[in-house]
Amino acid sequence: xxxxxxxxxxxxxxxxxxxxxxxxIAAVGIAALAVAPFLGIYPIFLMKLLCFAxxxxxxxxxxxxxxxxxxxxxxxxxxxxYVAGHAVKVWELGTVFGIAAGxxxxxxxxxxFGAIAxxxxxxxxxxxxxxxxxxxxxxxxxxxxxxxxxxxxGIPRGTVFGLIDLRDTLTMYYFVAVIFAAGFFVLYRxxxxxxxxxxxxxxxxxxxxxxxxxxxxxxxxxxxxxxxAITGLAGATKAIVFQSATLTDVNWHMSGEVVLMTxxxxxxxxxxxxxxxGIVIALQNYLSTIGSWVTVVxxxxxxxxxxxxxxxxxxxxxxxxxx
Amino acid sequence: MQEILGVxxxxxxxxxxxxxxxxxxxxxxxxxxxxxxxxxxxxxxxxGALYMMGAFVAWLLLHHLGIGYWPSLLVAPLIVGVFGIVxxxxxxxxxxxxxxxxxxxxxxxxxxxIEGTFINFYGVSGQPYAPPEILTGGHNLGxxxxxxxxxxxxxxxxxxxxxxxxxxxxxxxxxYLRAAVENRELVRAFGxxxxxxxxxxxxxxxxxxxxxxxxxxxxxxxxxIMGQHLIIVVFAIVVIGGLGSILGSILTGLGIxxxxxxxxxxxxxxxxxxxxxxxAIVLILRPNGLFGRPxx
Numbered sequence: 001x002x003x004x005x006x007x008x009x010x011x012x013x014x015x016x017x018x019x020x021x022x023x024x025i026a027a028v029g030i031a032a033l034a035v036a037p038f039l040g041i042y043p044i045f046l047m048k049l050l051c052f053a054x055x056x057x058x059x060x061x062x063x064x065x066x067x068x069x070x071x072x073x074x075x076x077x078x079x080x081x082y083v084a085g086h087a088v089k090v091w092e093l094g095t096v097f098g099i100a101a102g103x104x105x106x107x108x109x110x111x112x113f114g115a116i117a118x119x120x121x122x123x124x125x126x127x128x129x130x131x132x133x134x135x136x137x138x139x140x141x142x143x144x145x146x147x148x149x150x151x152x153x154g155i156p157r158g159t160v161f162g163l164i165d166l167r168d169t170l171t172m173y174y175f176v177a178v179i180f181a182a183g184f185f186v187l188y189r190x191x192x193x194x195x196x197x198x199x200x201x202x203x204x205x206x207x208x209x210x211x212x213x214x215x216x217x218x219x220x221x222x223x224x225x226x227x228x229a230i231t232g233l234a235g236a237t238k239a240i241v242f243q244s245a246t247l248t249d250v251n252w253h254m255s256g257e258v259v260l261m262t263x264x265x266x267x268x269x270x271x272x273x274x275x276x277x278g279i280v281i282a283l284q285n286y287l288s289t290i291g292s293w294v295t296v297v298x299x300x301x302x303x304x305x306x307x308x309x310x311x312x313x314x315x316x317x318x319x320x321x322x323x
Numbered sequence: 324m325q326e327i328l329g330v331x332x333x334x335x336x337x338x339x340x341x342x343x344x345x346x347x348x349x350x351x352x353x354x355x356x357x358x359x360x361x362x363x364x365x366x367x368x369x370x371g372a373l374y375m376m377g378a379f380v381a382w383l384l385l386h387h388l389g390i391g392y393w394p395s396l397l398v399a400p401l402i403v404g405v406f407g408i409v410x411x412x413x414x415x416x417x418x419x420x421x422x423x424x425x426x427x428x429x430x431x432x433x434x435x436x437i438e439g440t441f442i443n444f445y446g447v448s449g450q451p452y453a454p455p456e457i458l459t460g461g462h463n464l465g466x467x468x469x470x471x472x473x474x475x476x477x478x479x480x481x482x483x484x485x486x487x488x489x490x491x492x493x494x495x496x497x498x499y500l501r502a503a504v505e506n507r508e509l510v511r512a513f514g515x516x517x518x519x520x521x522x523x524x525x526x527x528x529x530x531x532x533x534x535x536x537x538x539x540x541x542x543x544x545x546x547x548i549m550g551q552h553l554i555i556v557v558f559a560i561v562v563i564g565g566l567g568s569i570l571g572s573i574l575t576g577l578g579i580x581x582x583x584x585x586x587x588x589x590x591x592x593x594x595x596x597x598x599x600x601x602x603a604i605v606l607i608l609r610p611n612g613l614f615g616r617p618x619x
Contacts (some may be wrong), residue, residue: 069427077532119606122422122611127559128562131558135596138596185463212613256431291443293439299439306425
C-alpha cells in the first residue's frame with residue numbers, strides 16, 4: 001500500500017509492483033480477518049477492535065488526508081449508536097436497517113457540523129468540533145430516548161434480513177468483519193481517487209488548490225460528511241455488538257481516544273489507524289486491572305508520541321523502508 | 324413576592340449571581356488561554372486540569388501543612404505556575420516549529436495524566452473546602468441575599484482580569500509581548516530574551532488558572548474532574564470572543580456566565596447547551612468571533 005506524500009510519477013513497472021503489493025496485502029488482510037477467531041483471541045475483543053479500527057480510519061480521513069483535527073467525532077459515533085439501538089429495539093426495524101439509520105444520522109450531522117466548522121482551520125476547527133460535540137453530549141444526557149445515565153440496554157442482535165442469525169457470536173463476528181472490510185474498502189478507494197488526491201492537495205497547499213479552481217470548501221464538507229457517516233457505521237455496529245449505547249460513546253474522552261489511536265498508528269497512512277486501534281484497545285483490555293491508571297498511561301503515550309514519535313508506528317515503518 | 328417576567332425576583336437575581344460567579348471563572352480561564360495562545364501559539368488543553376490542580380494544592384496545603392486560604396491564594400498559583408514552567412521548558416518549547424495541532428495534542432495528554440493521577444488518589448467524589456472566617460455570612464440587599472464569599476470571588480477575579488489587561492496593554496513588558504506575537508525574530512533582534520519571555524508567560528497564565536482554582540475551591544467541591552467540563556465551555560467562549568483578544572475573552576466570559584444564569588431561570592433544560600448554540604450562531608455570522616481580527 002503506497003503512502004501519500006510522494007507525488008512522483010510511477011513507471012509502469014513500479015506501478016505494477018505497487019498494485020501487486022496492494023493485492024497481496026489485501027489478501028493477507030482478508031485471510032487474517034477470516035482466521036482471527038480461531039487463533040484463541042476472544043471474539044468480543046476482536047469485534048470491539050474492528051469497530052474502533054473503522055472509527056479510527058474514518059477519523060483519519062479528516063486528520064491524515066485533509067489535515068483537519070476534529071475533536072468531536074465521538075458525537076457521530078455515539079449518536080449513531082443511540083439511533084441504531086433505538087431503531088432496532090423500539091422501532092424493530094431489524095439489524096441492517098438499524099445500522100443504516102445510525103450511519104445516515106451521523107452523515108447528516110457531519111454535513112451540518114462540517115458546514116459550520118469548515119471555515120476555520122487547525123486548532124479553531126478542533127475547538128469548534130469539540131464544542132459542537134459537547135452540545136450533542138448534553139442532548140443525549142437529556143433526551144428521553146437515550147435514557148440519560150442508563151443508556152439503551154439490551155439491544156437485540158437480531159438477524160440479517162431474517163436469513164442469518166446474529167445471536168451466534170462467530171456469525172456476529174463475520175458480520176462485523178464484513179462491515180469493517182466494506183468501510184475500509186470505501187475509505188481506501190476514496191483516498192486513492194481523484195477526490196482523495198484533491199483532499200491531499202488541500203492538506204499540502206490550500207491557497208494553491210483554490211487558485212486552481214477546486215471548490216475547496218465543498219470538498220472539505222463532503223470529506224467531513226463521509227468521515228462522519230463511516231464513524232456512524234462503526235458506532236452503530238458497536239451498539240449491536242455490545243447490545244448497548246451509553247454516554248461513554250458520546251463523551252469527549254472518546255474523541256480523544258480516537259485521536260490517540262490515529263497518532264500511535266500513524267496519521268495519513270491507510271493502515272496506521274488499524275494498528276493504533278489495536279494497540280489502544282489491547283492496552284485498555286489488559287490494563288483494566290490497574291483501574292484509572294489507564295488514563296494516566298494513555299496520557300503518557302500521547303505525550304511520548306507527540307514529543308518523539310510523530311509519524312506513528314506505520315508512518316515510521318514507511319519512512320524507513322522508503323529510504 | 325415581587326415577580327419579574329413571571330419569575331420570583333430572588334430566584335432571578337440568585338441565578339444571575341451564580342451566572343456572574345461562573346462568568347468570573349470563565350473570564351479568568353479564557354484570559355489565560357488567550358495570553359498563552361497569543362504568545363506561544365498553543366491551545367492549552369491542560370488549562371482545566373491546572374485549574375483543578377490549583378484548587379487541590381490549596382486543599383492539600385490546608386490538610387497536610389495547615390496553611391489557610393489567604394496564603395494559599397498566593398502559594399498555590401506559585402506552585403502550579405512553577406509546574407507550568409517545567410512543562411514549558413521540557414516539552415512545549417520543543418514544539419514551536421511544528422503544526423499548532425501538536426501543542427493541543429501534547430497538552431491533552433498532560434490533562435489526562437494530571438487528572439488521572441488525582442483521580443487515583445482522591446476519587447471523583449470531591450472534598451469540601453471552607454471559606455475563611457471573614458468571608459462567611461452574607462448581606463441582605465433587600466431584593467436578594469448576597470453571600471460575602473461570592474461577592475469576593477467576583478471582585479477578586481475582576482481585579483485580576485483588569486490587572487492582566489493593563490499589564491499587557493499598558494506596560495513596556497506588555498508591549499514586548501504584543502510585539503513578539505507579531506514578529507518573534509524582530510523582537511529577538513532587539514536583544515530581548517524571547518524564549519524566557521515565553522516561559523514566563525506560560526507560567527503566569529498557568530498561575531492564573533490555579534488562582535481561579537483556589538477561588539473556586541470554597542464554591543464548588545474540590546474534585547479531580549472539576550476542570551473537565553469547564554475547559555470545553557471555556558473553549559467555546561474563546562471561539563465566541565475571538566482568540567486574539569484579551570478584553571474579548573474577559574467580556575465574553577462574564578457575558579456567557581450571565582446568559583447561562585438567565586437560561587437556567589427561564590428554560591433550565593438548555594442551560595448547559597446555550598453556550599454551544601451561541602457559538603454556532605456567532606460562527607455563522609462572524610467567523611472570527613465577536614472581538615477577533617481576521618486571520619490569515
